[in-house]
Amino acid sequence: MAGYYYYQPSSSSPSGDEQVIEKLRGFIEMLNEEYERGSVVVVEGKRDAAALERIGFTGSPAVFHNFKGVVDFVDSHAGRKIILLLDMDRTGRHLTSRLLSQLQSRRNSVSLFYKHALARITNGKVRHVEDLTIYAQQMAGVTGSRKDLYFYT
Numbered sequence: 001m002a003g004y005y006y007y008q009p010s011s012s013s014p015s016g017d018e019q020v021i022e023k024l025r026g027f028i029e030m031l032n033e034e035y036e037r038g039s040v041v042v043v044e045g046k047r048d049a050a051a052l053e054r055i056g057f058t059g060s061p062a063v064f065h066n067f068k069g070v071v072d073f074v075d076s077h078a079g080r081k082i083i084l085l086l087d088m089d090r091t092g093r094h095l096t097s098r099l100l101s102q103l104q105s106r107r108n109s110v111s112l113f114y115k116h117a118l119a120r121i122t123n124g125k126v127r128h129v130e131d132l133t134i135y136a137q138q139m140a141g142v143t144g145s146r147k148d149l150y151f152y153t
Contacts (some may be wrong), residue, residue: 021138023121028056028139031083031114035059039081039111042073042099044092048085048129054136061085064095074102081109088119088127 031052035041041061043049049061064086067073082103086092096112103110118126126132 017138020121020123021135024055024132024135024139027114027117027121028052032056032058034081034083034114037081039083040077041083041085041114043129044086044095045130048087051130051132051136052085055132055139064099070095070098070102073099074106074108077103077108078106079108081111083111083114085114085118085129087129088115092128 031041035058041052041057041059042064043052043061044063045065046063049063052061062073062077064073067076082099084096084099086096086099096115100110100112118129126134
């Protein structure tokens with residue numbers, strides 16, 4: 001059909017695409033459960049938060065760059081379980097290291113499980129959380145026309 005784009009795995013696309021999407025759905029489901037239990041999910045910037053929302057995260061992640069540094073962030077989240085989901089680039093690794101040491105010194109529960117799981121699920125394809133948007137349409141089950149074209153109709 002002209003004008004419509006259907007997602008059909010071709011012989012050139014990896015056969016594991018459906019597996020990645022299913023694993024990402026489980027990942028988001030677990031992240032949502034953690035959030036509902038009171039955990040704080042931390043991302044670097046607002047685009048990271050938007051990407052999580054686009055793939056189904058129902059919570060409101062804490063955006064690190066909205067705080068005035070590591071100490072301000074740590075003071076604002078004392079006593080809560082923190083899930084660090086920062087980027088896997090140099091800046092993200094540096095921030096993760098600094099936050100981890102500060103939070104652990106104050107006896108906060110800190111988890112890097114989701115950061116490592118995301119890297120495993122996507123086989124290292126997603127180095128920045130905002131890159132998760134490449135999976136948004138498949139995660140939403142969109143198989144018809146592109147969503148961004150609805151603005152023009």
